[in-house]
Amino acid sequence: AQSVTQLDSQVPVFEEAPVELRCNYSSSVSVYLFWYVQYPNQGLQLLLKYLSGSTLVKGINGFEAEFNKSQTSFHLRKPSVHISDTAEYFCAVTLPGAYKYIFGTGTRLKVLA
Amino acid sequence: GAGVSQSPRYKVAKRGQDVALRCDPISGHVSLFWYQQALGQGPEFLTYFQNEAQLDKSGLPSDRFFAERPEGSVSTLKIQRTQQEDSAVYLCASSSGGQGKNWGNQPQHFGDGTRLSIL
Known part of the structure; x- marks a missing residue:
């Protein structure tokens, strides 16, 4: 079975600084990977995907x-963050041909002025 | 509409009451999903519809949870005899993907969710 770990x-992070949000997955077969962002009181919005x-x-x-692939990671990065990037970020994994997403527990990014 | 619409946005119910949560997917999307998101957690899969057919309900936590999509568009998630552990955000997602299609190129689009609080 697949699983996702978000370590943080x-x-x-201060505004205009770079950030990296870590995601590691576990799977014995090829996977699709996604990052979603969730702003307060909103649903999830797709940031990017790897197929x-x-x-x-x-x-x-x-x-x-x-x-x-060797480190089974899919880390998210941004070179310069803005206050508006403050949100919860979720990494998700699924199998090619499968519809069920497995989400990590999320990383709360707080951008400080 | 342009996105997935869920109603109500907030629902407060007393323990033991029945509740119904509505999801209006993106027009033309074949597939519809329900997720449960507990506080501080990621969404967890509840059930999946392709058109009006419920193809997977393996994530429903108990037989108190029931979902339907009778005409292949709007879906309702019903929870009977609610309990405090049912308190969560319930997210609906839709996708143009379906059986035999490439799911990766048709990712899931999420609504803003219904926050359910059971007193």
Whole structure:
């Protein structure tokens, strides 16, 4: 079975600083990986996804993630964060051809002025 | 509408009451999902519909939970005899993906959820 681990429950960072949110997955077969963002009292919005091909994936709002098969990781990065990036970020995994997403427990990013 | 719409946004009920949560998916989306998100946790899968057929209900926590999508569009999640542990945010998602299609290129689009509080 697949699983996702988000190692950091909270990440505080100053505005305009870079940030990395960590995600590790467990699977014996190839997977699809996603990052979603959840603003307060809202649903989840897709930031980016990895299906295959290039391991560096660019998403919306200046975010990018790198798929590393040997380390079974899919860390999310942004070179310069804004106050508006304050939100909860979820990593999710699924199998090709499968519909069920397995989500991590989330990382709360707090951007400080 | 342009996105997935859920109602009500907030629901407070007394323990033992029945509740019904509504989801209006993106027009034309074949697939519809319900998730439960407990406080401080990620969403957990409850059930999946393709059109009007409920193909997977393996995540429903008990037989008090029931979901339907009778005409293949709007869906309702019903919880009978609510208990305090049912308190959570219930998220609905829809996708144009379906059986035989490439799910990866049709990711799930989420509504804003219904926050259910059981007193």
